Amino acid sequence: MPHCACCEGHAFCIELVPIFSSLSSDEKKEIAEITTSRSFEKGETVYRAGDTGGILFVIHTGRVKLFRLNAGGKEQVIRLAGPGEFIGELSLFSSLPLTDNAVATEKTSMCILQGERLKELMAKYPSIAFKVLDELSRRLENAENRIEDISLSSVTNRVASALLEFSGGGREILLPMTKGDLASQLGMTQETLSRKLSALQEEGLIRLKGRRKIIIENKEELEKLIMD
Secondary structure, three states, X not given: OOOOHHHHHHHHHHXXXXXXXXOOHHHHHHHHHOEEEEXXXXXXXXXXXXXXXXXXXXXXXXXXXXXXXOOOOOEEEEEEEOOOOEEOHHHHOOOOOOOOEEEEOOOXXXXXXXXXXXXXXXXXXXXXXXXXXXXXXXXXXXXXXXXXXXXXXXXXXXXXXXXXXXXXXXXXXXXXXXXXXXXXXXXXXXXXXXXXXXXXXXXXXXXXXXXXXXXXXXXXXXXXXXXX
């Protein structure tokens, strides 16, 4: 298995992840001892739905797209995971195979923790288990909110909400995913997303620059669209 120099000693990955932040140096060393490193090229599969799990993947650099495929092969993007985030965690608590697909959207380095040994450390340090549960609760809430938005919110509302979320309070947005992936995550076609972005630009609310850069020209009016 290839190793990445940036994960030397695996300490960097451990430091990045909030679930390990409260551990002492010695405790983090124990985590590092059950960790290996691996790098993935852009477009490389990390795991597929149906694979046997039991591994926690911690992203050190790069990004990974999590998605599912319906019976017709249409892709539904679940989320995009970046540095400091972990994936594959549900398989730690279930004997069922993985249900999502994970693909690197850019060159990505990860630290990989073996599930059985990690669960032993969870029993030894309950704070790790509690933080994992806290993170899973947040993800469940986000997923429920996303389902509610897709079911009840208009296309305009969903697009405006996503732009404001990506902006982080600023004016410039560099989309962390392709417009096709964003459209999938928002529950619409790429054509619908493109038409709505063009309409918002014509109304003077945003300005499109290149494939992924967007400038918010009128934040107040964009916020009003969420309330409609």
